[in-house]
Amino acid sequence: MELPVLGEISLLNAGIVGCTLLVALLLHLSxxxxxxxxxxxxxxxxxxxxxxxxxxADSNGGWDDDGEVEIQKTTLADxxxxxARLEVAQKLMAAKAQEAAEAKAAKAKAAGQQQxxxxxxxxxxxxxxxxxxxxxxxxxxxxxxxxxxADTWDGSAASQQRYPVDLDLYDPRKGGAVxxxxxxxxxxxxxxxxxxxxxxPVSNGVLSEEHGRAVSFLHSTMxxxxxxxxxxxxxxxxxDKRQKQISGNDPKQVxxxxxxxxxxxxxxxxxxxxVQYLTRDILVTxxxxxxxxxxxxxxxxxxxxxxxxxxTDRRAVASWDQRISGEFWIMGGNAQGTIVVPACxxxxxxxxxxxKLPLAVQIMQQTKVPRPPKFNLTLLPWYGRxxxxxxxxxxxxxxxxxxxxxPQKTQELMRAVQIATAEKRVVYRLRQAEVEGGSACRxxxxxPFQELNQASAPDEPPAPKEQGxxxxxxxxLIDDVAMYEAHPLQPPGPSGHPPPLAAWNFIxxxxxxxxxxxxxxxxxxxxxxxxDAFQCQGNDPTAAEILKKMLGIAAxxxxxxxxxxxxxxxxxxxxCRETVERLQFLLKDTKDIRVVLIQVTRKPRGxxxxxxxxxxxxxxxx
Numbered sequence: 001m002e003l004p005v006l007g008e009i010s011l012l013n014a015g016i017v018g019c020t021l022l023v024a025l026l027l028h029l030s031x032x033x034x035x036x037x038x039x040x041x042x043x044x045x046x047x048x049x050x051x052x053x054x055x056x057a058d059s060n061g062g063w064d065d066d067g068e069v070e071i072q073k074t075t076l077a078d079x080x081x082x083x084a085r086l087e088v089a090q091k092l093m094a095a096k097a098q099e100a101a102e103a104k105a106a107k108a109k110a111a112g113q114q115q116x117x118x119x120x121x122x123x124x125x126x127x128x129x130x131x132x133x134x135x136x137x138x139x140x141x142x143x144x145x146x147x148x149x150a151d152t153w154d155g156s157a158a159s160q161q162r163y164p165v166d167l168d169l170y171d172p173r174k175g176g177a178v179x180x181x182x183x184x185x186x187x188x189x190x191x192x193x194x195x196x197x198x199x200x201p202v203s204n205g206v207l208s209e210e211h212g213r214a215v216s217f218l219h220s221t222m223x224x225x226x227x228x229x230x231x232x233x234x235x236x237x238x239x240d241k242r243q244k245q246i247s248g249n250d251p252k253q254v255x256x257x258x259x260x261x262x263x264x265x266x267x268x269x270x271x272x273x274x275v276q277y278l279t280r281d282i283l284v285t286x287x288x289x290x291x292x293x294x295x296x297x298x299x300x301x302x303x304x305x306x307x308x309x310x311x312t313d314r315r316a317v318a319s320w321d322q323r324i325s326g327e328f329w330i331m332g333g334n335a336q337g338t339i340v341v342p343a344c345x346x347x348x349x350x351x352x353x354x355x356k357l358p359l360a361v362q363i364m365q366q367t368k369v370p371r372p373p374k375f376n377l378t379l380l381p382w383y384g385r386x387x388x389x390x391x392x393x394x395x396x397x398x399x400x401x402x403x404x405x406x407p408q409k410t411q412e413l414m415r416a417v418q419i420a421t422a423e424k425r426v427v428y429r430l431r432q433a434e435v436e437g438g439s440a441c442r443x444x445x446x447x448p449f450q451e452l453n454q455a456s457a458p459d460e461p462p463a464p465k466e467q468g469x470x471x472x473x474x475x476x477l478i479d480d481v482a483m484y485e486a487h488p489l490q491p492p493g494p495s496g497h498p499p500p501l502a503a504w505n506f507i508x509x510x511x512x513x514x515x516x517x518x519x520x521x522x523x524x525x526x527x528x529x530x531x532d533a534f535q536c537q538g539n540d541p542t543a544a545e546i547l548k549k550m551l552g553i554a555a556x557x558x559x560x561x562x563x564x565x566x567x568x569x570x571x572x573x574x575x576c577r578e579t580v581e582r583l584q585f586l587l588k589d590t591k592d593i594r595v596v597l598i599q600v601t602r603k604p605r606g607x608x609x610x611x612x613x614x615x616x617x618x619x620x621x622x
Contacts, residue, residue, distance in 0.1 A: 130188035172326030199384030205358035
């Protein structure tokens with residue numbers, strides 16, 4: 001496919017370029033926030049919390065998990081006629097302010113007492129170590145991918161000594177958490193000293209003015225040229241028609257077009273044309289002095305050199321095919337930038353430098369939400385930092401509202417950020433764009449946001465398959481289930497995953513009478529730990545048998561532990577479809593319980609009838 005976008009850019013006159021420069025300075029202040037774009041300013045206290053060196057567990061960098069605490073001020077004008085009333089009003093305001101401050105301090109103290117667990121680390125790597133995947137046979141597309149050791153290894157022979165790794169680059173539809181054998185990992189090379197010295201300056205979470213203006217200019221030039229190409233393009237090929245379907249008036253489609261066609265297999269695309277324009281064509285129709293004066297009025301001399309160099313520098317624009325796109329929770333920030341957490345992997349944490357304002361401040365100024373919001377973001381390497389595409393969009397499929405984390409989700413995200421910070425796992429830069437040989441890894445194909453948002457939108461649970469009415473025995477069991485408290489899905493465990501006892505799986509030892517003549521079932525927690533075992537009347541358990549066993553375990557507690565007594569699972573997994581359908585029907589009106597069908601891969605049997613250990617893949621997706 002030949003894609004001559006930016007092909008006619010040299011025809012742009014100085015006026016259009018001047019407009020581009022103006023847009024470059026303003027573009028990063030705009031965003032598509034749907035119907036919730038109230039222009040509220042963030043209070044000074046929230047702003048200060050964004051600039052802390054560490055993420056504040058209480059304010060969450062500006063987001064309060066309990067919502068905004070507002071002190072209702074007594075109108076002083078009505079009290080001026082009576083000094084006594086005025087004094088009472090002032091005291092009331094002071095008392096309320098003191099009460100709110102004390103409550104916040106107590107909450108901060110309680111949050112500070114929740115320590116990050118100390119983990120026993122063995123094996124050749126430590127949590128936070130940087131690694132590169134290599135010699136994978138079952139997932140060759142991940143070879144050369146860079147990531148961070150995210151947890152302690154499982155050194156058992158059964159696991160073949162795997163480490164949990166959070167990949168820097170990932171497909172947002174699949175997530176970036178994988179478990180990799182030690183033999184398929186190698187230590188990441190060090191970043192050259194000259195690259196450290198040339199790292200983009202950051203202050204209070206924002207790039208220096210020179211670098212912020214440069215990034216904005218590059219994005220606005222790219223957008224303007226793509227819009228011109230889309231509006232003037234004429235042709236009849238399938239590729240032409242596909243591109244013509246993208247409206248030049250829709251900023252979201254324009255932004256996605258840039259990344260979808262950043263580089264094409266035939267060497268064409270947005271990037272090659274951008275390089276040609278910014279390194280050559282722009283100077284044909286514009287004086288260098290004028291460009292530099294518009295880029296940096298205070299110190300214009302040499303201002304355009306950063307633009308020209310960045311377009312071909314692998315630490316910057318030359319590596320923008322190695323970007324990170326997807327849905328992110330905006331968590332607040334620190335002196336280096338805004339903390340964001342991928343929606344598909346809450347264990348991974350990134351820090352993004354702002355262009356003119358910290359990203360979190362920008363969003364808080366234009367929205368009024370009490371807890372972390374979720375946005376579509378594209379993160380890009382820029383001279384030892386991560387920056388964001390200035391175009392922001394909401395994640396709701398209809399684009400008309402802002403998704404906000406629930407209080408439980410907020411606590412989970414805050415805990416994930418706290419652990420990642422303590423374990424030094426926060427990703428501040430795309431190191432593969434800087435280390436020797438790192439850029440050999442190909443980027444991830446861009447996933448259009450509307451496709452990603454539609455896929456991640458919560459679906460209404462399907463109606464249970466129609467069944468015969470509940471028997472008297474089943475009705476009694478349903479009533480008993482409703483009396484028990486559910487093991488909560490939140491807060492997550494130390495690894496970022498839900499607590500193991502939140503889900504109980506009922507698994508047959510064999511799928512047939514021949515393989516399971518004793519009709520034995522195992523009850524297994526989400527982490528694979530066996531909770532109990534029992535026998536059924538037939539090989540396929542009935543709904544009543546599952547409910548009886550579940551209630552029996554809940555009454556005694558898992559392993560007899562007192563803290564688990566009186567608690568049942570939130571999720572029940574069964575490996576028999578008929579039983580699942582019956583349970584779904586019976587429990588459809590019971591709160592805080594979900595029944596799912598689980599797929600069990602059983603070991604194949606040899607000629608002697610004994611289980612044969614299957615060959616394991618060298619990589620598992622977590």
